[in-house]
Amino acid sequence: MHDSRRTRLVLSVLLVAALAMITIDYRGGDGPLHSLSSLGNDVFGPMERAASAVTGPAANLVNGSSSGAKVSALQRQNAQLRAELSQAQLSKSQSAQLSRLLQLAGRGGYRVVAANVIAAATGYEDTVTIDAGSADGIKPNETVLNGDGLVGRVVSVSSTTATVLLATDGSSTVGARMAGSGEIGSVTGMGKGLSGPDTLQLQLFDASAVLQPGQQLVTFGSVGGSPYVPGVPIGTVIRVERSANTLTRSALIRPFVSFTALGVVGVVVTPPRVNPRDAVLPPRPQASPTPTVTRTVFGTPGASPGTSGASGTQGASPGPGTATPSTGP
Numbered sequence: 001m002h003d004s005r006r007t008r009l010v011l012s013v014l015l016v017a018a019l020a021m022i023t024i025d026y027r028g029g030d031g032p033l034h035s036l037s038s039l040g041n042d043v044f045g046p047m048e049r050a051a052s053a054v055t056g057p058a059a060n061l062v063n064g065s066s067s068g069a070k071v072s073a074l075q076r077q078n079a080q081l082r083a084e085l086s087q088a089q090l091s092k093s094q095s096a097q098l099s100r101l102l103q104l105a106g107r108g109g110y111r112v113v114a115a116n117v118i119a120a121a122t123g124y125e126d127t128v129t130i131d132a133g134s135a136d137g138i139k140p141n142e143t144v145l146n147g148d149g150l151v152g153r154v155v156s157v158s159s160t161t162a163t164v165l166l167a168t169d170g171s172s173t174v175g176a177r178m179a180g181s182g183e184i185g186s187v188t189g190m191g192k193g194l195s196g197p198d199t200l201q202l203q204l205f206d207a208s209a210v211l212q213p214g215q216q217l218v219t220f221g222s223v224g225g226s227p228y229v230p231g232v233p234i235g236t237v238i239r240v241e242r243s244a245n246t247l248t249r250s251a252l253i254r255p256f257v258s259f260t261a262l263g264v265v266g267v268v269v270t271p272p273r274v275n276p277r278d279a280v281l282p283p284r285p286q287a288s289p290t291p292t293v294t295r296t297v298f299g300t301p302g303a304s305p306g307t308s309g310a311s312g313t314q315g316a317s318p319g320p321g322t323a324t325p326s327t328g329p
Helices: 005-026 032-108
Strands: 111-120 127-130 143-145 150-157 162-166 173-178 184-189 200-204 216-219 233-241 249-255 264-270
Touching: 032 111, 032 143, 032 264, 200 233
Parallel strands: none
Antiparallel strands: 111 127, 111 264, 127 162, 143 150, 143 264, 150 162, 173 184, 173 216, 184 200, 200 249, 216 233, 233 249
Protein backbone atom coordinates (compact mmCIF):
# COMPACT_ATOMS: atom_id res chain seq x y z
CA MET A 1 0.00 0.00 0.00
CA HIS A 2 1.32 3.38 -1.06
CA ASP A 3 1.52 6.15 1.48
CA SER A 4 -0.90 8.70 0.07
CA ARG A 5 -3.23 11.28 1.35
CA ARG A 6 -6.19 8.98 0.77
CA THR A 7 -4.57 6.22 2.78
CA ARG A 8 -3.90 8.50 5.72
CA LEU A 9 -7.50 9.69 5.62
CA VAL A 10 -8.86 6.12 5.74
CA LEU A 11 -6.64 5.25 8.72
CA SER A 12 -7.75 8.35 10.59
CA VAL A 13 -11.42 7.49 10.08
CA LEU A 14 -10.88 3.91 11.31
CA LEU A 15 -9.02 5.16 14.38
CA VAL A 16 -11.84 7.58 15.25
CA ALA A 17 -14.42 4.80 14.82
CA ALA A 18 -12.46 2.45 17.10
CA LEU A 19 -12.24 5.06 19.83
CA ALA A 20 -15.96 5.71 19.56
CA MET A 21 -16.74 2.00 19.92
CA ILE A 22 -14.55 1.70 23.01
CA THR A 23 -16.20 4.72 24.63
CA ILE A 24 -19.74 3.54 23.94
CA ASP A 25 -18.96 0.00 25.20
CA TYR A 26 -17.47 1.39 28.41
CA ARG A 27 -20.62 3.45 29.06
CA GLY A 28 -22.83 0.43 28.52
CA GLY A 29 -24.57 1.91 25.55
CA ASP A 30 -26.89 -0.03 23.24
CA GLY A 31 -27.25 0.04 19.54
CA PRO A 32 -25.37 -0.94 16.43
CA LEU A 33 -21.95 -0.06 17.83
CA HIS A 34 -22.63 -2.14 20.93
CA SER A 35 -23.54 -5.01 18.64
CA LEU A 36 -20.22 -4.57 16.88
CA SER A 37 -18.47 -4.72 20.26
CA SER A 38 -20.30 -7.93 21.09
CA LEU A 39 -19.26 -9.31 17.73
CA GLY A 40 -15.65 -8.54 18.61
CA ASN A 41 -16.00 -10.39 21.86
CA ASP A 42 -17.42 -13.39 20.02
CA VAL A 43 -14.53 -13.32 17.57
CA PHE A 44 -11.66 -12.79 20.04
CA GLY A 45 -13.15 -14.66 23.08
CA PRO A 46 -12.15 -18.16 21.88
CA MET A 47 -8.65 -16.92 21.22
CA GLU A 48 -8.39 -15.56 24.79
CA ARG A 49 -9.67 -18.83 26.24
CA ALA A 50 -7.16 -20.80 24.19
CA ALA A 51 -4.34 -18.59 25.43
CA SER A 52 -5.56 -19.05 28.99
CA ALA A 53 -5.54 -22.85 28.56
CA VAL A 54 -1.92 -22.66 27.43
CA THR A 55 -0.64 -20.27 30.10
CA GLY A 56 -2.90 -21.48 32.98
CA PRO A 57 -0.82 -24.54 34.01
CA ALA A 58 2.33 -22.45 34.21
CA ALA A 59 0.58 -19.88 36.40
CA ASN A 60 -0.83 -22.64 38.60
CA LEU A 61 2.64 -24.15 38.90
CA VAL A 62 4.02 -20.81 40.08
CA ASN A 63 1.13 -20.39 42.51
CA GLY A 64 1.59 -23.98 43.70
CA SER A 65 5.26 -23.39 44.38
CA SER A 66 4.36 -20.31 46.36
CA SER A 67 1.78 -22.28 48.39
CA GLY A 68 4.32 -25.04 49.04
CA ALA A 69 6.80 -22.52 50.36
CA LYS A 70 4.13 -21.11 52.65
CA VAL A 71 3.28 -24.60 53.95
CA SER A 72 6.95 -25.30 54.66
CA ALA A 73 7.28 -21.99 56.48
CA LEU A 74 4.20 -22.77 58.58
CA GLN A 75 5.57 -26.22 59.43
CA ARG A 76 8.84 -24.69 60.55
CA GLN A 77 6.97 -22.17 62.68
CA ASN A 78 4.90 -24.95 64.29
CA ALA A 79 8.05 -26.94 65.07
CA GLN A 80 9.63 -23.86 66.62
CA LEU A 81 6.52 -23.19 68.70
CA ARG A 82 6.50 -26.79 69.94
CA ALA A 83 10.17 -26.51 70.89
CA GLU A 84 9.53 -23.24 72.72
CA LEU A 85 6.60 -24.83 74.56
CA SER A 86 8.78 -27.77 75.66
CA GLN A 87 11.46 -25.34 76.80
CA ALA A 88 8.89 -23.35 78.76
CA GLN A 89 7.67 -26.52 80.48
CA LEU A 90 11.25 -27.56 81.23
CA SER A 91 12.02 -24.14 82.62
CA LYS A 92 8.93 -24.35 84.81
CA SER A 93 10.08 -27.69 86.23
CA GLN A 94 13.56 -26.29 86.91
CA SER A 95 12.36 -23.04 88.42
CA ALA A 96 11.63 -24.75 91.75
CA GLN A 97 15.18 -26.17 91.86
CA LEU A 98 16.65 -22.76 91.08
CA SER A 99 14.50 -21.13 93.76
CA ARG A 100 15.68 -23.61 96.41
CA LEU A 101 19.29 -23.10 95.30
CA LEU A 102 19.06 -19.33 95.66
CA GLN A 103 17.41 -19.64 99.07
CA LEU A 104 20.15 -21.96 100.35
CA ALA A 105 22.88 -19.72 98.91
CA GLY A 106 21.28 -16.68 100.52
CA ARG A 107 21.09 -18.27 103.96
CA GLY A 108 24.70 -19.43 103.76
CA GLY A 109 26.12 -16.26 102.24
CA TYR A 110 27.43 -18.10 99.18
CA ARG A 111 27.88 -16.36 95.84
CA VAL A 112 27.07 -18.96 93.21
CA VAL A 113 26.97 -19.39 89.44
CA ALA A 114 23.90 -21.45 88.47
CA ALA A 115 24.28 -24.18 85.85
CA ASN A 116 22.46 -27.20 84.44
CA VAL A 117 23.71 -30.78 84.54
CA ILE A 118 24.00 -31.83 80.89
CA ALA A 119 25.84 -35.18 81.08
CA ALA A 120 26.86 -37.92 83.50
CA ALA A 121 29.80 -40.30 83.44
CA THR A 122 29.06 -43.88 82.38
CA GLY A 123 32.15 -45.46 83.99
CA TYR A 124 33.04 -46.10 87.60
CA GLU A 125 33.59 -42.45 88.42
CA ASP A 126 30.71 -40.45 89.84
CA THR A 127 31.04 -37.26 87.77
CA VAL A 128 28.68 -34.98 85.88
CA THR A 129 29.17 -32.21 83.33
CA ILE A 130 27.56 -28.78 83.74
CA ASP A 131 26.96 -26.09 81.12
CA ALA A 132 29.10 -23.36 82.73
CA GLY A 133 32.86 -22.92 82.66
CA SER A 134 35.75 -20.52 82.89
CA ALA A 135 33.89 -17.95 80.80
CA ASP A 136 31.40 -17.79 83.67
CA GLY A 137 34.08 -17.37 86.34
CA ILE A 138 34.28 -21.02 87.41
CA LYS A 139 37.62 -22.52 88.48
CA PRO A 140 38.72 -25.99 89.63
CA ASN A 141 38.37 -26.94 93.32
CA GLU A 142 35.19 -24.99 93.93
CA THR A 143 32.20 -26.29 95.89
CA VAL A 144 29.12 -27.41 93.97
CA LEU A 145 25.72 -27.54 95.68
CA ASN A 146 22.03 -27.43 94.91
CA GLY A 147 18.91 -26.47 96.83
CA ASP A 148 19.25 -29.51 99.11
CA GLY A 149 22.94 -29.52 100.00
CA LEU A 150 26.39 -30.66 98.93
CA VAL A 151 26.78 -32.05 95.39
CA GLY A 152 30.59 -32.20 95.04
CA ARG A 153 33.48 -30.14 93.73
CA VAL A 154 34.76 -28.94 90.36
CA VAL A 155 37.71 -30.99 89.07
CA SER A 156 38.21 -29.63 85.54
CA VAL A 157 37.01 -26.63 83.53
CA SER A 158 36.73 -25.61 79.89
CA SER A 159 35.50 -22.29 78.58
CA THR A 160 31.86 -23.36 78.50
CA THR A 161 31.63 -26.54 80.63
CA ALA A 162 32.98 -28.03 83.86
CA THR A 163 33.30 -31.52 85.32
CA VAL A 164 32.04 -32.09 88.85
CA LEU A 165 33.23 -34.94 91.09
CA LEU A 166 30.21 -35.99 93.14
CA ALA A 167 30.41 -36.50 96.89
CA THR A 168 29.36 -40.14 96.34
CA ASP A 169 32.54 -40.98 94.40
CA GLY A 170 34.90 -43.35 96.16
CA SER A 171 37.78 -40.85 95.89
CA SER A 172 35.78 -38.00 97.44
CA THR A 173 36.51 -37.03 101.05
CA VAL A 174 34.87 -34.04 102.72
CA GLY A 175 35.61 -32.56 106.13
CA ALA A 176 32.40 -32.71 108.18
CA ARG A 177 31.05 -31.35 111.44
CA MET A 178 28.16 -32.72 113.48
CA ALA A 179 25.35 -30.21 113.93
CA GLY A 180 24.90 -29.18 117.52
CA SER A 181 27.78 -31.07 119.12
CA GLY A 182 30.40 -29.72 116.72
CA GLU A 183 32.24 -33.09 116.55
CA ILE A 184 34.61 -33.21 113.58
CA GLY A 185 35.15 -36.04 111.14
CA SER A 186 35.29 -36.89 107.46
CA VAL A 187 32.68 -38.10 104.98
CA THR A 188 33.76 -40.41 102.15
CA GLY A 189 31.82 -41.54 99.08
CA MET A 190 30.92 -45.21 98.81
CA GLY A 191 31.25 -45.39 95.02
CA LYS A 192 28.99 -47.19 92.57
CA GLY A 193 27.73 -50.68 93.28
CA LEU A 194 28.79 -50.83 96.95
CA SER A 195 26.06 -49.78 99.38
CA GLY A 196 23.99 -47.79 96.94
CA PRO A 197 24.49 -44.56 94.99
CA ASP A 198 23.06 -42.37 97.74
CA THR A 199 25.09 -43.53 100.75
CA LEU A 200 28.11 -41.90 102.39
CA GLN A 201 30.36 -43.05 105.23
CA LEU A 202 31.25 -40.92 108.25
CA GLN A 203 34.35 -41.29 110.41
CA LEU A 204 34.39 -39.23 113.61
CA PHE A 205 37.84 -38.47 115.01
CA ASP A 206 36.74 -38.82 118.66
CA ALA A 207 35.93 -42.41 119.57
CA SER A 208 33.95 -41.28 122.63
CA ALA A 209 31.73 -38.85 120.71
CA VAL A 210 27.99 -39.38 120.88
CA LEU A 211 26.77 -40.73 117.55
CA GLN A 212 23.21 -41.80 116.89
CA PRO A 213 20.72 -41.98 114.02
CA GLY A 214 19.02 -38.74 113.07
CA GLN A 215 22.01 -36.46 113.65
CA GLN A 216 22.83 -34.06 110.80
CA LEU A 217 26.15 -33.05 109.26
CA VAL A 218 27.50 -29.99 107.43
CA THR A 219 30.80 -29.32 105.69
CA PHE A 220 33.60 -28.26 108.01
CA GLY A 221 35.17 -26.06 105.35
CA SER A 222 38.63 -25.86 103.78
CA VAL A 223 41.28 -23.19 104.10
CA GLY A 224 40.21 -20.27 101.92
CA GLY A 225 36.97 -22.09 101.06
CA SER A 226 38.65 -24.35 98.50
CA PRO A 227 37.63 -26.99 97.65
CA TYR A 228 34.81 -26.87 100.21
CA VAL A 229 33.10 -23.92 101.84
CA PRO A 230 31.73 -24.34 105.40
CA GLY A 231 28.16 -24.95 106.48
CA VAL A 232 26.81 -26.80 103.43
CA PRO A 233 24.33 -29.54 104.47
CA ILE A 234 25.65 -33.06 103.82
CA GLY A 235 23.17 -35.56 105.23
CA THR A 236 21.71 -37.47 108.17
CA VAL A 237 23.07 -40.41 110.17
CA ILE A 238 21.00 -43.51 109.41
CA ARG A 239 23.07 -46.24 111.07
CA VAL A 240 25.94 -46.32 113.56
CA GLU A 241 28.50 -48.97 112.72
CA ARG A 242 30.40 -51.08 115.22
CA SER A 243 34.11 -51.29 114.52
CA ALA A 244 37.09 -52.92 116.19
CA ASN A 245 38.95 -49.66 115.69
CA THR A 246 38.42 -47.77 118.93
CA LEU A 247 40.16 -44.62 117.71
CA THR A 248 37.21 -43.48 115.58
CA ARG A 249 33.46 -43.94 115.30
CA SER A 250 31.75 -44.57 111.97
CA ALA A 251 28.24 -44.37 110.58
CA LEU A 252 26.34 -44.50 107.32
CA ILE A 253 24.95 -41.21 106.05
CA ARG A 254 21.95 -40.57 103.83
CA PRO A 255 22.77 -37.37 101.86
CA PHE A 256 20.24 -34.60 101.50
CA VAL A 257 20.90 -34.46 97.75
CA SER A 258 19.36 -36.98 95.35
CA PHE A 259 22.34 -37.70 93.10
CA THR A 260 20.24 -39.61 90.57
CA ALA A 261 18.02 -36.59 89.89
CA LEU A 262 20.46 -33.68 89.55
CA GLY A 263 19.22 -30.73 87.51
CA VAL A 264 20.06 -27.17 88.51
CA VAL A 265 23.25 -26.76 90.57
CA GLY A 266 25.33 -23.85 91.78
CA VAL A 267 29.10 -23.41 91.84
CA VAL A 268 30.28 -21.34 94.82
CA VAL A 269 32.63 -18.76 93.32
CA THR A 270 32.91 -16.68 96.51
CA PRO A 271 32.92 -18.26 100.00
CA PRO A 272 30.89 -16.69 102.83
CA ARG A 273 32.49 -14.01 104.97
CA VAL A 274 31.13 -15.67 108.14
CA ASN A 275 30.80 -19.41 108.74
CA PRO A 276 27.04 -20.12 108.64
CA ARG A 277 27.55 -23.24 110.82
CA ASP A 278 24.10 -24.87 111.20
CA ALA A 279 22.00 -22.03 109.74
CA VAL A 280 21.54 -23.69 106.33
CA LEU A 281 20.40 -27.09 107.62
CA PRO A 282 16.79 -28.11 106.97
CA PRO A 283 14.62 -28.49 110.07
CA ARG A 284 14.79 -31.91 111.64
CA PRO A 285 11.55 -33.92 111.49
CA GLN A 286 9.63 -33.95 114.73
CA ALA A 287 9.54 -37.28 116.57
CA SER A 288 6.09 -38.84 116.91
CA PRO A 289 4.73 -38.59 120.49
CA THR A 290 4.63 -41.84 122.50
CA PRO A 291 1.02 -43.05 122.66
CA THR A 292 -0.59 -43.37 126.12
CA VAL A 293 -1.95 -46.87 126.85
CA THR A 294 -5.12 -47.01 128.96
CA ARG A 295 -6.70 -50.11 130.53
CA THR A 296 -10.25 -50.51 131.79
CA VAL A 297 -10.49 -52.33 135.15
CA PHE A 298 -13.59 -54.23 136.25
CA GLY A 299 -14.32 -55.64 139.74
CA THR A 300 -14.65 -59.42 140.28
CA PRO A 301 -17.80 -60.74 142.05
CA GLY A 302 -17.06 -62.46 145.35
CA ALA A 303 -13.72 -60.78 145.89
CA SER A 304 -12.96 -59.42 149.34
CA PRO A 305 -12.96 -55.66 149.86
CA GLY A 306 -9.80 -53.95 148.63
CA THR A 307 -8.85 -56.87 146.40
CA SER A 308 -9.64 -57.81 142.83
CA GLY A 309 -9.65 -60.83 140.65
CA ALA A 310 -7.52 -61.61 137.66
CA SER A 311 -8.93 -58.68 135.71
CA GLY A 312 -9.11 -56.18 138.57
CA THR A 313 -6.61 -54.11 140.51
CA GLN A 314 -6.22 -53.60 144.21
CA GLY A 315 -8.49 -50.92 145.63
CA ALA A 316 -10.87 -50.94 142.69
CA SER A 317 -14.46 -50.11 143.51
CA PRO A 318 -17.14 -52.72 142.81
CA GLY A 319 -18.58 -52.55 139.42
CA PRO A 320 -22.24 -52.06 138.70
CA GLY A 321 -24.43 -55.00 139.74
CA THR A 322 -21.76 -56.40 142.08
CA ALA A 323 -22.77 -57.10 145.67
CA THR A 324 -20.39 -56.31 148.50
CA PRO A 325 -20.24 -59.12 151.07
CA SER A 326 -20.98 -58.17 154.68
CA THR A 327 -19.95 -59.81 157.96
CA GLY A 328 -22.37 -61.16 160.50
CA PRO A 329 -22.74 -59.93 164.09
